Amino acid sequence: MKKDYNKMSLVAHKKFGGKLQIASKFKLKNRDDLSIAYTPGVAAVCMEIFNKNNDVKNKLNEASIYTLKKNMIAVISDGSAVLGLGNIGASAAIPVMEGKSVLMKHFADVDAFPICLQTQDVEEIINIVKNLEPVFGGINLEDIAAPKCFEIEERLKKEMNIPVMHDDQWGAAVVTLSGLINSLKVVKKSFVNLKIVVSGVGAAGLASIRLIKSYNPDVKIYALDSKGVISLSRYDTPVEAEKLNADKKKLIDEKIIETDFDGDLAFVIQNTDVFIGLSKPNVLTIDMVNSMNHDPIIFGLANPTPEISFVDAAKSKVAVFATGRSDYPNQINNSLFFPGFWKGILARQAKGKGKDYDFKMLHAGAEAIAKMVKPKAKEILPSTLDMKVHKVVAKVIENFKA
Amino acid sequence: MKKDYNKMSLVAHKKFGGKLQIASKFKLKNRDDLSIAYTPGVAAVCMEIFNKNNDVKNKLNEASIYTLKKNMIAVISDGSAVLGLGNIGASAAIPVMEGKSVLMKHFADVDAFPICLQTQDVEEIINIVKNLEPVFGGINLEDIAAPKCFEIEERLKKEMNIPVMHDDQWGAAVVTLSGLINSLKVVKKSFVNLKIVVSGVGAAGLASIRLIKSYNPDVKIYALDSKGVISLSRYDTPVEAEKLNADKKKLIDEKIIETDFDGDLAFVIQNTDVFIGLSKPNVLTIDMVNSMNHDPIIFGLANPTPEISFVDAAKSKVAVFATGRSDYPNQINNSLFFPGFWKGILARQAKGKGKDYDFKMLHAGAEAIAKMVKPKAKEILPSTLDMKVHKVVAKVIENFKA
Numbered sequence: 154m155k156k157d158y159n160k161m162s163l164v165a166h167k168k169f170g171g172k173l174q175i176a177s178k179f180k181l182k183n184r185d186d187l188s189i190a191y192t193p194g195v196a197a198v199c200m201e202i203f204n205k206n207n208d209v210k211n212k213l214n215e216a217s218i219y220t221l222k223k224n225m226i227a228v229i230s231d232g233s234a235v236l237g238l239g240n241i242g243a244s245a246a247i248p249v250m251e252g253k254s255v256l257m258k259h260f261a262d263v264d265a266f267p268i269c270l271q272t273q274d275v276e277e278i279i280n281i282v283k284n285l286e287p288v289f290g291g292i293n294l295e296d297i298a299a300p301k302c303f304e305i306e307e308r309l310k311k312e313m314n315i316p317v318m319h320d321d322q323w324g325a326a327v328v329t330l331s332g333l334i335n336s337l338k339v340v341k342k343s344f345v346n347l348k349i350v351v352s353g354v355g356a357a358g359l360a361s362i363r364l365i366k367s368y369n370p371d372v373k374i375y376a377l378d379s380k381g382v383i384s385l386s387r388y389d390t391p392v393e394a395e396k397l398n399a400d401k402k403k404l405i406d407e408k409i410i411e412t413d414f415d416g417d418l419a420f421v422i423q424n425t426d427v428f429i430g431l432s433k434p435n436v437l438t439i440d441m442v443n444s445m446n447h448d449p450i451i452f453g454l455a456n457p458t459p460e461i462s463f464v465d466a467a468k469s470k471v472a473v474f475a476t477g478r479s480d481y482p483n484q485i486n487n488s489l490f491f492p493g494f495w496k497g498i499l500a501r502q503a504k505g506k507g508k509d510y511d512f513k514m515l516h517a518g519a520e521a522i523a524k525m526v527k528p529k530a531k532e533i534l535p536s537t538l539d540m541k542v543h544k545v546v547a548k549v550i551e552n553f554k555a
Numbered sequence: 556m557k558k559d560y561n562k563m564s565l566v567a568h569k570k571f572g573g574k575l576q577i578a579s580k581f582k583l584k585n586r587d588d589l590s591i592a593y594t595p596g597v598a599a600v601c602m603e604i605f606n607k608n609n610d611v612k613n614k615l616n617e618a619s620i621y622t623l624k625k626n627m628i629a630v631i632s633d634g635s636a637v638l639g640l641g642n643i644g645a646s647a648a649i650p651v652m653e654g655k656s657v658l659m660k661h662f663a664d665v666d667a668f669p670i671c672l673q674t675q676d677v678e679e680i681i682n683i684v685k686n687l688e689p690v691f692g693g694i695n696l697e698d699i700a701a702p703k704c705f706e707i708e709e710r711l712k713k714e715m716n717i718p719v720m721h722d723d724q725w726g727a728a729v730v731t732l733s734g735l736i737n738s739l740k741v742v743k744k745s746f747v748n749l750k751i752v753v754s755g756v757g758a759a760g761l762a763s764i765r766l767i768k769s770y771n772p773d774v775k776i777y778a779l780d781s782k783g784v785i786s787l788s789r790y791d792t793p794v795e796a797e798k799l800n801a802d803k804k805k806l807i808d809e810k811i812i813e814t815d816f817d818g819d820l821a822f823v824i825q826n827t828d829v830f831i832g833l834s835k836p837n838v839l840t841i842d843m844v845n846s847m848n849h850d851p852i853i854f855g856l857a858n859p860t861p862e863i864s865f866v867d868a869a870k871s872k873v874a875v876f877a878t879g880r881s882d883y884p885n886q887i888n889n890s891l892f893f894p895g896f897w898k899g900i901l902a903r904q905a906k907g908k909g910k911d912y913d914f915k916m917l918h919a920g921a922e923a924i925a926k927m928v929k930p931k932a933k934e935i936l937p938s939t940l941d942m943k944v945h946k947v948v949a950k951v952i953e954n955f956k957a
Contacts, residue, residue, distance in 0.1 A: 156587065156590075158587075158590045158591055158595055158596035158599075159595075159596055159598070159599035160599070161591045161596060162590075162591045162592075162596025162597055162599050162600055163596075163599055163600055163603060163621075165581065165591050165592075166600045166621040166622070167620055167621055169580040169581065170580075170620070170621075170622075170623070170625035170626055171580070171621060171622040171623035171624065171625055171626075171627075172579055172580050172581050172592060172622075172623070173577055173578070173579065173580065173623045173627075173666075174577075174578050174579075174580055174623070174626070174666050175575055175576075175577065175578070175627075175656060175660050175666040175667060175668060176575070176576050176577070176578040176660070177574055177575065177576075177657045177660055177661060178571040178572075178573070178574050178575065178576055179567065179571065179574050179657060181657065181658075181661045181940075183940065184881055184882075184938075184940065185558065185560075187881060187939070187940065188558075188560045188564075188881055188882070189560060189563045189564045189567050190564075190567075190574055190654055190657055191651075191654040191657070191658065191890075192638065192654075192858065192859070192879075192881065192888075193560055193561075193858075193859050193880070193881070193882075194560035194561055194563060194564025194565075195564055195638075195650045195651055195654050196561070196638055196639075196640060196859075197560075197561035197562070197564050197565055198564055198565055198568045198650040199637060199638070199640055199643060199647045199648065199650050199651060200640065200643070200647070201565060202646055202647040202649070202650070203640075203643040203644065203646075203647035206646055206647070214646065215646070216646040216647075216649055218569055218572070219565075219568040219569055219572075219573060219649075219650060220568070220572075220573040220574075220646075220649040220650060220653060221572070221573035221574070221575045221576070221649070221653055221669070222573065222646075222649065223572035223573055224572055224573075224576070225573075225575075225577075232689075235601060236594065236597075236598055236601070237598075238598060238601055238602065238605075241601060241602070241605045242605065243689035243690075244604055244605075244608055244616065244617070244618040244622075244624075244689045245601045245602070245604040245605035245608070245618075246601065246689075247604070247618055247621075247622040247623070247624065247689065247690060248597045248600040248601050248604070248621060248622060249593075249597055249601060251622060251623055252592055252593040252594075252597050254577060255579045255581060255583065255592055255593070256583075256593065258577050258578070258579055259579060259583045264575075264576050264577040265577060266577060266668055267623070267690055268687065268690060269689040269690050270686045270687070270689070271685065271686040271687075271688055271689055272686050277682070277686065280679070280682075280683075281682075281683050281686055281687075283673065284672050284673040284674050284679065284683055285670065285672070285673075285683075286673055287634075287645035287646045287648075287649065287671040287672070287673055288645075288649060288669055288670060288671050456594065456595075457594070457595050457598075477594075478595070479586055479589060479590055479594065479595070480586075480590070488593075536586075537589070538583075538585065538586065538589065
């Protein structure tokens, strides 16, 4: 009998009252302990931070030495795009954000606190997060709907003095790239002239497209939204074409994606090598897979129901099949990356202003994850539960040199 | 040799990197654990919260059942009035707010997270705190300068659906009242016609004045700010009198304080019974104490240096002498109250809108603390380290009926 994770999860969350609690690093056994953790001793720590932070010669933020800021990440969401559940709001998003925090603590000993914001207004979110800067060492944005997530990430990266990372974009993109690197080894293909179809250009889709293209510019990527292949020529007039949103238009302008022809998925997928689905359930058919080049690689990452079912995929000529699910082989999940990423970034004493990580560092992270297994068709990636992965990712990020 | 708490505190904070960490209530040993704490099981918890919170017949916030909100308090400061250190800003305030969180966890098993805000603007603070409501079960305001702390507390109480309490006001006031109740037993005086001088009308001073007067309207309270006794007649013209700030003026208008005469501390303290100092070091002299009625009670709560030194107090006719310090007898410190207060308030499933606590409940809290000891001149209050106190306070608050 298949386990009822829904029921087990409800019972456990109710029993414990959520997943997170606060723990003290200090003991409070006697009056001395109290005088060290709190008054009068604590005043000396406050003044040390105050004085050193006001010393222009000092380049460190002393709060990163003497306070929880040293190891604390904010997991921030407005609940506007939670898992595949949509805009369920801040309160209903909390269990997911607590989950992220639990994973960070367990896999990388990074402390993380979930902040679910009542507002879904871009300017309000930006203002609030900036004002939370004193107590956090980094900002992990999570489950914020596209396209506003792009503006929020971009602005916060520029304006904050701590690192900011939207995990739905970069966590997903890095692990997708890891999976692709190893899948290509399995089918003995290279990135050169590799034809990739990406279905879905939300946060994860756009970031994956950019990260893969920057990893090897010789790939050819066809991107599809709900209307088919993204191109300017699919619109009848230039005025119509203005409807294409700015983030998609940039993909065309910067020549990140191919725009040779328009059409639907059934048309564009013919004679390609890789399908990456970050869209919705069951858009991919057996016939479509069979119209691809030999040994196709299929990532059906819509969660929990992938773009093509396991049953159908098994009937096609697919060579490597991966999903976002934990109960089948080849799970592609950002939890392979973000705990180690934050561990490594904190160790770098990152200072924000958008200078803490770049595509090259993310490529190095993707390669490090890929190297953790000797790839086979049903094992292109290590398990999230493999504690070694997170250690390796953390070290690669910590020691990365541009 | 006296211990160097400053040095010990600096060393410990640096060694551990602050005082707080995150801990998981769930184990993550295998894939099943992951499926319960995170995807796919977590989605059922999200949808349970979403559906029930959207059901108009349901009056509970389900996040208080299934998430950290159940037991999580935000300790919020803008760093504008930290301990006796003044406006040292958000970063330098963190060690104190972490300390509050550690005390809540240790003494009452309440989880608390420190939020130190970059902004010191009233409207921004109010907007940010309101938007943090989803993840917290209560808001503990801390070390925010008067008079803006009054407006912030008042507005947040009205506008939020969770309880809000400014500890510098009500925590301090409750424990001061506890100390006063027991000191009167020691000197065998009653509240009727008791003459009390309060020096300092910041957050703690104003709240103490109001809480004591509401406890027994028969007391006579003389309040002093830096210019002397607060009254309208101390100003030469009505225009001049407009300079008196609104919170002080209300004390006069509502007849909370006595305004029979103007003058300085030396004048007004003659023939009174109690001096409560929440002002600054060394404003009280031996002669002033000796000019009071028999068996005077002196609370010198300026911290760490009280309104009169221990040496001078010992030379006067003082009967009961209390301070805010932990290294002498009779410490009056809000940590006797706030951990148990929050434990009890959370147990009441308080719903904000300013209806969660009132003066009568705070009186009950003060009496509960007072009853924990058989009062003696050098033991008017129990020790903060006495775990029983926090249990008793929590029960009294939880079970209080108006």
